[in-house]
Amino acid sequence: MKGALAITISALLLVQPFLAAQLPTKTNHKLVTMSMVRPLVEHGRVGIDKCKTCIDFAGQALNELLNIILQGGVVGGCADLCNALASKTSPAIGTVCNILCDIVGIEEFIKIVQNADLDPIYYCELIPACPINDNGDAHFTSFQVSPKSGPQGVFDIDFTYESKNGTGTGEIAIEIDTLAPAGSYNGDIQLKAQPDPNCDPTQGPCEQWLPGTYTVKIAICNGECGSKHPHSAIYDETSATFTITQ
Structure with a gap:
C-alpha cells in the first residue's frame, strides 16, 4: 500500500x-x-466514520469531561454526564457523548475518560470506536x-x-x-x-x-x-x- x-x-x-x-x-x-x-x-471500510466522529469529539470534549468528573458533576448515568458536557460545549457534542457513553455504560465511560489522559486516539481505541x-x-x-x-x-x-x-x-x-x-x-x-x-x-x-x-x-x-x-x-x-x- x-x-x-x-x-x-x-x-x-x-x-x-x-x-x-x-x-x-x-x-x-x-x-x-x-x-x-x-x-x-x-471507501467501503466499515467503522471509519465512527472513528472519525470519536476523534473529533475527543479532541473537543476530553478536557471538559475530565473536569466535570473530577468536580463530582456526575449524578446519574450517561444522560447526566453528557448534558453537563453539552452545557459547557454544544448540544452536538452532548449528543455524540451520549452515543459513545451508551456503548460501554457510564462506569466504564468514566474510567476510559480518566485513563485516556487527554489522548484522543487512545480514548477512541478504548471505547472502542477506532481500529x-x-x-x-x-x-x-x-x-x-x-x-x-x-x-x-x-x-x-x-x-x-x-x-x-x-x-x-x-x-x-x-x-x-x-x-x-x-x-x-x-x-x-x-x-x-x-x-x-x-x-x-x-x-x-x-x-x-x-x-x-x-x-x-x-x-x-x-x-x-x-x-x-x-x-x-x-x-x-x-x-x-x-x-x-x-
Whole structure:
C-alpha cells in the first residue's frame, strides 16, 4: 500500500494513507507544530466514520469531561454526564457523548475518560470506536520542501510513504524549527512562510519568518506521536530544510 501527502500535518491514519486539509496549528517558542485530527477514509471500510466522529469529539470534549468528573458533576448515568458536557460545549457534542457513553455504560465511560489522559486516539481505541493494528508499518520514501530557497511566501512540503501491512489508527506530525519565537498559522497543502497579519503579539510571540535556514521534521506514528499509551509507536521520521532569502 502506498500513499502520498502534501503538507497536512498531524493526520489521523486509518489504513489508507492519503490526506490534505487546512487546519489551525499549535505552537511554542521553538517551533511551529502543525497538527490536526481527521481520519483518512477508505471507501467501503466499515467503522471509519465512527472513528472519525470519536476523534473529533475527543479532541473537543476530553478536557471538559475530565473536569466535570473530577468536580463530582456526575449524578446519574450517561444522560447526566453528557448534558453537563453539552452545557459547557454544544448540544452536538452532548449528543455524540451520549452515543459513545451508551456503548460501554457510564462506569466504564468514566474510567476510559480518566485513563485516556487527554489522548484522543487512545480514548477512541478504548471505547472502542477506532481500529487497532499493532503490526502496522510505514516508511517515508521521499520528503522535500520546494523551493529549497526563496523569499518569504509559499513553500510546498511534499512527502510519500509506503506501508506493507497498513497502519494502526495514528497520526502524521510535522514541525518546523524556526529562527524566532513561533506564532500561529494555518496549514494546508502549502506552508505560508510569511508574517501572519492576524497574529496578536500581546497574546504571544509572532513568527516573522526572518531570512535563514529552517528545518522541517516529520514523523508518522501508530497512535498519537510521542504517546506512552499502548498501541503507540513511531513508525518513521525524517527531516528536510528550506531557506528564506529575504
